[in-house]
Amino acid sequence: MNAMHTLTCKNIVRQVGNDFTLGPINLEIPTGTVTAVIGNNGAGKTTFFQALSGDYPGEGETNILGYNSHHIEGKASFSYVPQSFPEFHPFRLQQLRDFQAAHDETWNEALFQLYIQQFKLPMNKRIQDLSVGMQRKAVIALQLSRETSFLLLDEPFAGLDMEGQTQFEKILLSKMEGNPQCSIVFATHVASEVGRLADFVVIMKHGKASTPIEKDTLRQQWKRIWLTKPMEDMEDAPGVKKVLTEPALQIITNNAPETETWLANRGAEVVKRTTLDLYESLPLILNEERNTFEMEKERGVISDDIND
């Protein structure tokens, strides 16, 4: 494995039912980074996370921290919080803790005690008898008490109460601070989680994944440009995604430098420029059919088959 990358996956393909194909996905996650995987409902995030975690075999290969994720050493080397975990339902947290503590070299009992205290988790109720949010807190406590250098988290904030979200965010940040080798990949639908936690964003559409895009690049590329008056054909200018007239004339672009050049060449008067917030740009990215992928393809970082 390339030491610079915590996770490498090559040609991951999964067929789900008759209608959905995941992949082929090729992806590398740099060590010491946080990556948010975003995508509309049904884009394939959970299927992708299941494939990465080695839950079931299929085409392609995933390498995590130097291990194939289908092998026992591979599975033991990372922490995984799946979207659902029916296999835990019949057990009490105490039983799950006892099992983990006895068999797992990465187990940190002090961390577990801290998490159950913070999350106010009952040790003797069956997981299936806990609320949805408490169930997730229980799995977070079990998985994050393992001292691993890779966290794979499928919508980990979903269902957590506000205090739980704040606590969990602090836990993730302290994991990153405490271990420079630690990497996190998490799925989310919430732009503010991307804004607060992620260094990179991976965009999933129709079962395909973009290469990791630096969050700062998105902020530099996506701009709102305010103009004094309309220009001919401005809707077709490079990068322009939207032209709005209220409350004042403005262009939304996903390629600010090119749009600026186009405007300057035509003598447009720019009133001001503002960075688009992620909660505005991410939905636009998710709903454009091809551009994000074309952007990556032009840079030569992904292969042709991502654009079928």
Ligand SMILES: Nc1ncnc2c1ncn2[C@@H]1O[C@H](COP(=O)(O)OP(=O)(O)OP(=O)(O)O)[C@@H](O)[C@H]1O
């Ligand atoms: N058991 C199944 N049988 C058939 N199709 C399935 C099954 N599970 C998932 N799918 C299909 O696989 C596709 C990907 O689903 P997946 O759950 O991976 O998406 P997602 O991006 O995680 O969605 P969400 O944001 O809603 O969690 C969907 O089109 C879904 O209909």
